[in-house]
Amino acid sequence: MAVLTELSAVDLAARLQAGEVSAREVVDAHLDRIAAIDGVEADGDVWAAKPADALSPDETHAFLAVTAAAARAHADDIDARRAAGEELGPLAGVPLALKDVLTMRGAPTTCGSRMLEGWVPPYDATVTARLRAADIVVLGKTNMDEFAMGSSTENSAFGNTRNPWDLDRVPGGSSGGSASAVSALLAPLAIGTDTGGSIRQPAALTGLVGAKPTYGTVSRYGLVAFASSLDQAGPFARTVEDAARLQTAIWGHDPRDATSVPGEVPDLLGGLRDGVAGMRIGVVRELQGEGYEPGVEAVFAQALARLESLGAEIVEVSLPHAPYGLPAYYLIAPSEASSNLARFDGVRYGLRVDAPTAEEMNAATRAAGFGPEVKRRIMIGTHALSSGYYDAYYLQASKVRTLIADDFRTAFTEVDALVSPTSPSVAFRFGDKTADPMAMYLNDVATVPASLAGIPALSLPAGFAAAPEDPATSLPVGLQVMAPLKRDEVMYRVAWALEQASGFVARPTGPRAVGVDEEVR
Amino acid sequence: MAADTLLPEGWELVVGLEVHVELHTTTKMWCGCSTTFGDEPNTNVCPVCTGQPGSLPVPNARAIEDATLLGLAIGGAVAERVWARLQRTDDPPMTSFLAEQLATAHWFDQRETRSALGWQPRVSLEEGFARLAASYR
Numbered sequence: 001m002a003v004l005t006e007l008s009a010v011d012l013a014a015r016l017q018a019g020e021v022s023a024r025e026v027v028d029a030h031l032d033r034i035a036a037i038d039g040v041e042a043d044g045d046v047w048a049a050k051p052a053d054a055l056s057p058d059e060t061h062a063f064l065a066v067t068a069a070a071a072r073a074h075a076d077d078i079d080a081r082r083a084a085g086e087e088l089g090p091l092a093g094v095p096l097a098l099k100d101v102l103t104m105r106g107a108p109t110t111c112g113s114r115m116l117e118g119w120v121p122p123y124d125a126t127v128t129a130r131l132r133a134a135d136i137v138v139l140g141k142t143n144m145d146e147f148a149m150g151s152s153t154e155n156s157a158f159g160n161t162r163n164p165w166d167l168d169r170v171p172g173g174s175s176g177g178s179a180s181a182v183s184a185l186l187a188p189l190a191i192g193t194d195t196g197g198s199i200r201q202p203a204a205l206t207g208l209v210g211a212k213p214t215y216g217t218v219s220r221y222g223l224v225a226f227a228s229s230l231d232q233a234g235p236f237a238r239t240v241e242d243a244a245r246l247q248t249a250i251w252g253h254d255p256r257d258a259t260s261v262p263g264e265v266p267d268l269l270g271g272l273r274d275g276v277a278g279m280r281i282g283v284v285r286e287l288q289g290e291g292y293e294p295g296v297e298a299v300f301a302q303a304l305a306r307l308e309s310l311g312a313e314i315v316e317v318s319l320p321h322a323p324y325g326l327p328a329y330y331l332i333a334p335s336e337a338s339s340n341l342a343r344f345d346g347v348r349y350g351l352r353v354d355a356p357t358a359e360e361m362n363a364a365t366r367a368a369g370f371g372p373e374v375k376r377r378i379m380i381g382t383h384a385l386s387s388g389y390y391d392a393y394y395l396q397a398s399k400v401r402t403l404i405a406d407d408f409r410t411a412f413t414e415v416d417a418l419v420s421p422t423s424p425s426v427a428f429r430f431g432d433k434t435a436d437p438m439a440m441y442l443n444d445v446a447t448v449p450a451s452l453a454g455i456p457a458l459s460l461p462a463g464f465a466a467a468p469e470d471p472a473t474s475l476p477v478g479l480q481v482m483a484p485l486k487r488d489e490v491m492y493r494v495a496w497a498l499e500q501a502s503g504f505v506a507r508p509t510g511p512r513a514v515g516v517d518e519e520v521r
Numbered sequence: 522m523a524a525d526t527l528l529p530e531g532w533e534l535v536v537g538l539e540v541h542v543e544l545h546t547t548t549k550m551w552c553g554c555s556t557t558f559g560d561e562p563n564t565n566v567c568p569v570c571t572g573q574p575g576s577l578p579v580p581n582a583r584a585i586e587d588a589t590l591l592g593l594a595i596g597g598a599v600a601e602r603v604w605a606r607l608q609r610t611d612d613p614p615m616t617s618f619l620a621e622q623l624a625t626a627h628w629f630d631q632r633e634t635r636s637a638l639g640w641q642p643r644v645s646l647e648e649g650f651a652r653l654a655a656s657y658r
Binding site for chain 2: 125256258350
């Protein structure tokens with residue numbers, strides 16, 4: 001019998017369909033592994049994560065809450081319906097980890113913040129409802145940078161999530177918990193959200209496939225907003241096909257989200273294996289060179305050679321305004337955040353710190369409830385939107401955003417897809433970048449241009465490189481594939497071809513890697 | 522007329538009315554909740570109208586259509602047509618232009634004029650208010 005936690009979603013689904021294994025067995029296998037290595041108090045209906053100071057350095061801490069009873073009940077229900085001959089969805093019975101920024105009825109949603117500690121949403125996000133409709137079993141809610149602001153998950157109010165490839169390193173962020181869960185074999189699938197790279201960068205740092213679909217194709221209803229014009233939920237998986245299948249399950253028009261793209265979404269699976277022969281693939285001149293670790297550049301060069309050997313034509317293209325993407329992003333996103341986070345006033349939900357007047361209560365609540373990075377962005381955003389500065393900052397950044405979108409449109413008249421490294425570095429050590437916000441923000445340099453343009457982009461593992469300070473390490477390196485608006489199927493096709501050629505196996509190895517199942521049991 | 526005793530010499534009273542009319546829609550402005558009165562308490566509410574984190578408002582299309590129709594009817598267009606029919610050459614008391622101006626916040630940022638040109642207002646804000654108050658006495 002195969003180790004259930006090591007199987008891909010597609011493999012699990014096939015075995016479930018064939019009756020080789022029950023959904024309950026699959027869910028229990030994953031819950032057992034979570035109980036063994038993630039650092040949770042495994043009792044009650046909802047397992048809580050241990051407090052940060054009670055976690056051991058070997059615990060991944062991917063989950064903030066594990067909805068064990070609900071997951072088992074859902075699995076039993078799936079098994080019963082399958083036994084009754086009901087037609088089930090293609091991923092029915094496959095477990096999944098859900099980022100704690102998406103609401104799920106009956107489970108706490110904290111967004112990694114003290115501000116929402118203890119809040120149990122009375123409704124399901126559209127993504128959650130679609131997962132349920134597809135009979136994908138949610139195992140629990142995953143750790144994240146507070147309100148999705150960060151690139152290492154170190155901004156969570158509930159402690160650090162560890163990278164399964166090296167437990168002394170960050171898993172990236174802000175969807176670090178979802179990335180760590182899939183990489184550590186705690187779930188074959190996860191949902192993350194990506195505002196400026198929060199799916200792609202953690203996928204790169206943990207050796208996973210992570211995709212940000214075209215903006216507006218996955219409903220934001222029930223996704224606690226960070227920057228509304230950029231936020232987009234998407235899949236994490238250990239294979240390209242698994243990611244494409246998960247995206248297929250969650251995307252499509254939703255009348256509850258006014259920014260949802262109307263009409264049909266493309267078929268991601270039909271042409272997945274068509275290969276890249278004859279495709280023109282552009283290398284972005286501005287997204288390489290200075291600032292990128294030599295190991296990352298070497299893996300990128302190797303990937304380009306692979307694409308060429310598969311019959312793709314590699315051409316260099318320019319996105320002249322891409323270098324301004326990072327500063328524009330760090331004005332637009334905090335501006336929207338300062339507005340979106342105004343609702344956390346201590347009146348209706350979450351934390352309240354009492355004080356004599358309402359205004360003092362608001363101030364005391366926000367002072368106590370938000371962490372330093374969230375406060376920093378609220379201040380930057382409020383300043384950028386204030387009278388007299390709006391034109392100089394927010395409006396200017398919005399113009400840059402349009403220019404970047406135009407750059408992509410021009411580039412896509414010449415090429416079918418674009419590639420770049422996903423992140424300038426491999427996974428770094430805890431604390432390495434927390435003292436310097438600029439160093440942390442530079443993680444997003446290659447991912448924000450696609451976010452600003454709204455185009456689909458994914459990261460897939462392309463090879464390994466050593467951390468610059470420790471030549472003995474071997475850590476995953478991600479490659480980013482970007483495609484034109486609403487052409488998500490193109491990026492999956494390129495990624496699938498590269499995945500086959502690279503032979504990368506998403507199974508953590510190394511002296512400080514998380515234990516594999518045999519050792520744990 | 523009372524207005525004569527209140528208005529300074531040479532001033533004319535023009536009043537713009539902000540009219541709140543309840544539109545007869547079956548659902549609320551930003552969500553699908555029913556607008557029926559008399560139902561059980563806390564039944565016609567949802568995550569959107571209670572402002573729950575993650576919820577998103579979607580404007581009621583019918584409400585926008587109805588409000589636009591009403592606005593077109595009374596926002597000056599009707600009065601202007603009556604004036605036109607009567608072949609009057611003066612402006613009616615309310616025109617669509619005036620309604621728009623009255624509904625717009627008018628303020629000007631003078632910071633750059635002050636710093637670049639050294640401009641100063643001829644009458645300061647404090648003095649302006651003092652003069653206005655004096656004119657009422």
